[in-house]
């Protein structure tokens with residue numbers, strides 16, 4: 001990668017990466033002239049199982065394992081003294097998810113998190129973002145050979161929160177990474193789930209759900225980098241929008257580099273507009289530098305709520321509010337049911353119902 | 362004993378190009394236990410009649426009345442009509458992605474009956490109804506109408522009718538797209554519900570084929586947005602022989 005001289009410059013909003021984002025509402029997280037402290041705000045919700053550790057080593061002992069061209073990520077790297085480090089031992093198989101809770105402070109903060117999944121380990125890590133906060137975050141996730149990690153980031157923020165994050169996964173040979181990014185709360189949420197493969201036979205599944213109501217800006221910028229042979233990726237993000245100035249942005253960049261033969265990738269984004277006045281931007285982008293691939297494709301749709309579905313359900317006696325809820329739950333269920341956790345499924349569906357209940361209030 | 366009374370019903374369809382008059386004064390009265398066949402050529406307005414009674418928002422009532430046991434159906438919301446005892450088996454049932462048949466049926470029955478069915482009896486009730494329609498139990502886990510064959514869609518409509526127990530059912534071309542076996546199974550389903558209840562039926566069809574299985578008490582010929590001839594079952598035989606030509610040119 002060429003030296004990115006713009007890394008440390010405050011974006012003006014004209015840059016491709018920032019053209020959709022309301023910079024004025026970012027509490028200075030993107031603005032290098034604004035002083036922002038670093039803070040440890042991640043803690044385990046329950047006691048950790050044997051073989052899992054959460055510690056706070058010096059950041060200098062854990063230099064970044066990849067290059068980022070994101071201005072917020074780069075200032076986090078400069079500012080942060082201590083990181084939150086979660087390690088999962090080799091061969092450890094956990095049936096229950098590890099819940100990490102973020103307790104943001106009263107002022108804006110920068111945070112760096114490193115998650116290391118050991119060889120052949122199997123685990124689910126859930127990060128719960130609740131309450132108010134203004135946070136710039138980098139989460140670096142590495143999966144050793146044969147590791148299987150479900151990573152779930154829940155943005156259940158209060159309406160005033162601002163959250164800018166990069167979640168970068170480095171996926172080793174035969175490892176399986178599945179991420180779920182769920183953005184429902186917050187004033188501005190801008191998350192960049194990025195993925196690179198370091199060994200063949202690796203698999204990344206990136207799922208997302210978002211629901212933007214009045215004035216919310218929810219942005220997800222996916223970047224999947226295929227540079228080794230025989231890796232597979234799937235991206236599926238679904239969003240609903242309702243109300244005035246509800247705005248969502250989905251960017252799906254997939255790069256298949258020379259030598260990444262046998263790559264298999266597909267990305268999908270679907271948006272459902274529930275009312276007038278909401279706007280969904282959806283930009284899939286696939287770049288392919290080798291012909292020797294298994295498959296590569298993308299699809300993006302943005303549509304209105306289907307009144308025929310509503311009529312069908314109502315004609316069976318189902319009142320309109322319950323009918324709408326069924327249709328919306330149905331829209332998201334494809335992704336929610338993949339969580340394979342009844343607790344999380346119910347929690348997310350409950351959140352979605354609550355957002356829907358706000359519509360038309 | 363229930364009565365659905367349709368008097369001088371006039372309906373326009375709302376399109377992007379403006380409103381288009383479809384029904385030009387329809388009169389028909391259906392009582393419990395009766396089966397009325399409505400037969401007419403394609404485009405004559407049969408589905409418009411069915412959708413208008415069910416309350417589809419695309420159809421605008423410009424005149425006339427529809428009452429069920431004296432209550433004004435046209436004043437009711439779509440779900441209220443179903444709760445009042447009307448059921449429409451649609452010509453083209455709608456797919457609802459991500460909503461399972463079992464969830465859908467349970468939600469609908471809860472809404473119609475006013476309380477959730479008892480889990481124990483409910484499962485048995487659904488299984489029995491599905492079995493009698495030759496539907497595999499795996500069906501419950503599929504999403505509503507998604508990827509259903511034509512026959513499966515129609516069976517699913519009749520399954521709903523069995524479980525929702527309406528007073529009056531409108532079956533809009535339930536026979537179309539069915540092979541002989543499926544037609545027999547679906548017809549037996551309708552006859553079973555009729556035998557076990559006081560169901561009144563408006564059987565909309567293009568062909569006389571289904572009338573071999575479901576015997577109508579009355580036959581109404583529908584053309585150009587209104588009923589143009591009425592009679593007993595013998596009228597169907599005449600249509601079988603001569604088709605709709607005389608009504609279209611008239």
Ligand SMILES: Nc1ncnc2c1ncn2[C@@H]1O[C@H](COP(=O)(O)OP(=O)(O)O)[C@@H](O)[C@H]1O
Pocket residue numbers: 374375376381383401402403404405406407408409410419
């Ligand atoms: N949504 C619509 N837009 C335009 N024309 C319609 C629409 N729905 C029905 N029509 C027209 O109304 C007439 C009657 O249609 P329909 O009630 O479906 O007839 P049938 O069920 O007897 O075949 C047809 O000429 C049809 O083209």
Ligand SMILES: [Mg+2]
Pocket residue numbers: 407408409452533534
């Ligand atoms: Mg029709």
